[in-house]
Amino acid sequence: MTMSIEGRIAEELGVRERQVKAAVELLDGGSTVPFIARYRKEATEMLDDAQLRTLEERLRYLRELADRRAAILESVREQGKLDAELEARINAADTKARLEDIYLPFKPKRRTKAQIAREAGLEPLADGLLADPTVEPAAAAAAFVDADKGVADPAAALEGARAILTERFAEDADLIGELRERMWGRGRLVARVREGKEEAGAKFADYFDFAEPFTALPSHRVLAMLRGEK
Incomplete structure (x- = not known):
């Protein structure tokens, strides 16, 4: 079962969910954090100013995350590409960055070099080069030369394969997440x-x-x- 926004905030703050729900109701009703902290202690069971500010920030973030998640699910569903596994990954994304990383391969975009290369039949070349680094690239690419498809020579075939692999790596949510963590950590x-x-x-x-x-x-x-x- 998916945890509610209030439940998640309660877990993060180490307080009861009913305290969070009371604070959310007051915030949604137009009350400010200072007002709630000072005059509505009984309703929130003594949530302090710092807790309320964190609660307010997380509430805004998690609501935006939920709205974006719903929009992404609808977009992928309309494309006919939403299967159970992808839906589970989207629903499990706990940050905006992770959500966008997962959505990246499905985001509407202009026709790319990688798409053109796939249409020219170069994806098997890209897959083969990735699977076996010992393969001599130019020799492997020679079999994919086809002037009618716009692949004039082995160099053009390799350029297309490179575009396919570049796009694949750039749209790999797990790889992007790992690289982001390494960048911020190191x-x-x-x-x-x-x-x-x-x-x-x-x-x-x-x-x-x-x-x-x-x-x-x-x-x-x-x-x-x-x-x-x-």
């Missing part, structure tokens, strides 16, 4: 001064030769570098 933000801009950007001198892990970056430092970039 990545660094690097800043360098542009040549000849030392004097004009003097007030940003702290960032002329700067590098720091994403995990250690405070928001004010990021904002300062963004201002300096302009």
Whole structure:
């Protein structure tokens, strides 16, 4: 059974679901967090200001997530591509980023190089090269040359296979999620001064030769570098 939004927030905050439901009812009725924290303690069973602010933020996020999930399910259903497994993956997505990653292969888009390559019959070449890295690419590609399909030579066949694999990797939700986690966990933000801009950007001198892990970056430092970039 899918957990309700109120139930999920209650679990995250470590409070009772009825407390969350009471706060949601007050927020939906137009009450502000400060008002609820001060004058509606009895209704929320003593939820404090910090808990209520987190609750409000999560409520907004999870409602937006639910709305987007419904829209994506409808879009994929209309395309005739919604099977039980995909529906389960969409319903299990617990962040907007994860939801969009799953939807990416089904998102309406212009005709891509990968689509053109598939229409030219190059997907088996892409699959073969991916499955066996020892295959000599040019030799494998020679069998797919077909001028009538726009594949003039082995180089064109390989270009098409490359486009297919690039799109496949770019639309792999699990791969994207893993790379995103690695980037935020291991990545660094690097800043360098542009040549000849030392004097004009003097007030940003702290960032002329700067590098720091994403995990250690405070928001004010990021904002300062963004201002300096302009």
